[in-house]
Amino acid sequence: MSAIAKHLLPDTAVIGADGVMSIGGCSLLDVAKQFGTPVFVYDEEHLRARCHEAVAAFGEQRVIYATKAFFTTAMAKLAHDEGLLLDVATGGELFVALHAGVPASSCVMHGNNKSVDELRMAIEAGVRHIVVDNFDELDRLDALHAQGLPAPRVQLRITPGVSVHTHEYIATGQNDSKFGFNLGNGDAHKAAARARASASVDFVGVHCHIGSNVFAVENFTHAAKIMVDLANELEVDELTLGGGLGVAYLEGEHASSITEWSVHLLAATQELRRTTKVFVEPGRSIVASAAVTLYQVGTIKPIPGVRTYVSVDGGMSDNPRPVMYGSGYEAFMPARANADRTEAIRMVGKHCESGDVLINEAMIPAGLQVGDLLATPVTGAYGHSMGSNYNKVTRPPVVFVRNGEARLVVRRETYEDLVRLDMA
Numbered sequence: 001m002s003a004i005a006k007h008l009l010p011d012t013a014v015i016g017a018d019g020v021m022s023i024g025g026c027s028l029l030d031v032a033k034q035f036g037t038p039v040f041v042y043d044e045e046h047l048r049a050r051c052h053e054a055v056a057a058f059g060e061q062r063v064i065y066a067t068k069a070f071f072t073t074a075m076a077k078l079a080h081d082e083g084l085l086l087d088v089a090t091g092g093e094l095f096v097a098l099h100a101g102v103p104a105s106s107c108v109m110h111g112n113n114k115s116v117d118e119l120r121m122a123i124e125a126g127v128r129h130i131v132v133d134n135f136d137e138l139d140r141l142d143a144l145h146a147q148g149l150p151a152p153r154v155q156l157r158i159t160p161g162v163s164v165h166t167h168e169y170i171a172t173g174q175n176d177s178k179f180g181f182n183l184g185n186g187d188a189h190k191a192a193a194r195a196r197a198s199a200s201v202d203f204v205g206v207h208c209h210i211g212s213n214v215f216a217v218e219n220f221t222h223a224a225k226i227m228v229d230l231a232n233e234l235e236v237d238e239l240t241l242g243g244g245l246g247v248a249y250l251e252g253e254h255a256s257s258i259t260e261w262s263v264h265l266l267a268a269t270q271e272l273r274r275t276t277k278v279f280v281e282p283g284r285s286i287v288a289s290a291a292v293t294l295y296q297v298g299t300i301k302p303i304p305g306v307r308t309y310v311s312v313d314g315g316m317s318d319n320p321r322p323v324m325y326g327s328g329y330e331a332f333m334p335a336r337a338n339a340d341r342t343e344a345i346r347m348v349g350k351h352c353e354s355g356d357v358l359i360n361e362a363m364i365p366a367g368l369q370v371g372d373l374l375a376t377p378v379t380g381a382y383g384h385s386m387g388s389n390y391n392k393v394t395r396p397p398v399v400f401v402r403n404g405e406a407r408l409v410v411r412r413e414t415y416e417d418l419v420r421l422d423m424a
């Protein structure tokens with residue numbers, strides 16, 4: 001197999017005459033030396049370019065970044081700075097957004113089981129709107145209003161009954177889902193009637209999100225048309241079509257750009273009432289290919305006739321996607337980024353589980369040695385944000401690179417951090 005494909009790399013990735021890859025003008029070898037490994041390296045230009053692309057495609061105040069894909073104070077500031085609103089699904093995500101200085105009026109509150117405290121926090125802070133998921137939540141909003149809180153603007157999350165081609169854990173638009181009011185069984189209409197008649201909410205729109213890492217454009221347009229009909233029927237001012245655009249993780253995969261996605265989505269909303277505003281909530285497509293993770297090789301164990309295991313200094317604690325979804329990744333050597341990748345290895349982590357596999361069969365250049373760096377591209381989404389402390393492995397730092405400068409935006413966890421919550 002040849003060198004790593006360009007479409008899997010951050011926008012500013014370049015390979016020098018010496019074969020060393022740089023991102024944002026920073027040599028990956030220098031970044032590893034300065035910050036240690038493992039480390040998440042994000043191309044700040046790439047992040048900004050994707051935010052910019054989304055706003056150009058869908059309009060100002062119409063793009064809501066799904067923070068769960070990757071969220072830190074720096075990312076909150078960056079997305080806000082680029083004109084995106086923020087989708088937060090817990091009190092914790094709302095806290096980080098507010099901590100970063102993002103006004104609540106730029107935040108949208110999500111979640112299928114918002115607690116009374118989370119709802120109160122969202123209303124008191126003054127979020128732009130709340131996406132109400134179920135009848136119990138409408139009960140809680142009634143109770144909060146009875147306690148004197150103002151009526152928040154709400155959209156209703158609708159389950160349009162659309163099945164998508166993705167992993168079942170991240171398909172969310174089918175009838176058999178924990179999310180939203182089912183359109184098919186009449187719940188959506190019941191919820192709309194209740195919300196409209198209620199003094200405790202200001203019913204402004206409907207929302208759907210059919211799943212994540214979806215490649216088939218027809219899945220999006222199908223759901224969009226169903227939602228357009230509903231929005232027209234209910235005569236609401238706002239329609240949110242969710243996120244979910246797939247990204248390429250492997251050499252052979254190709255995904256639509258945000259611009260291409262917008263062309264299809266907006267075409268599917270042609271019949272929408274002119275006064276209804278359309279929102280989208282991209283997460284993965286903004287951040288996934290902005291980052292690579294750098295690891296150092298610790299052990300190489302060839303088992304003749306079986307395979308070679310290469311252990312790196314991270315694993316399922318910094319990237320649980322392979323374990324959770326069987327997701328595939330590619331690997332490359334930052335020091336020899338042009339080299340043909342001719343050797344098949346299994347890239348594994350340092351956790352005490354045989355399932356701690358990062359890449360089942362990774363192709364890498366011949367001659368890998370203990371101490372070398374390996375990188376996995378397209379690790380900007382659902383890696384850092386889903387990370388854990390399993391085995392008391394300290395979480396890696398996050399570094400933003402841009403114009404030759406490497407900026408530490410999340411420091412590496414320390415051993416002291418591992419006991420900071422222990423009370424006895």
Ligand SMILES: *Cc1c(COP(=O)(O)O)cnc(C)c1O
Pocket residue numbers: 066068069087110209211212213242243244245281282283284285
């Ligand atoms: C996760 C999520 C998104 C973003 O999905 P991506 O696949 O990361 O684009 C958008 N909206 C809602 C409600 C979500 O739960």
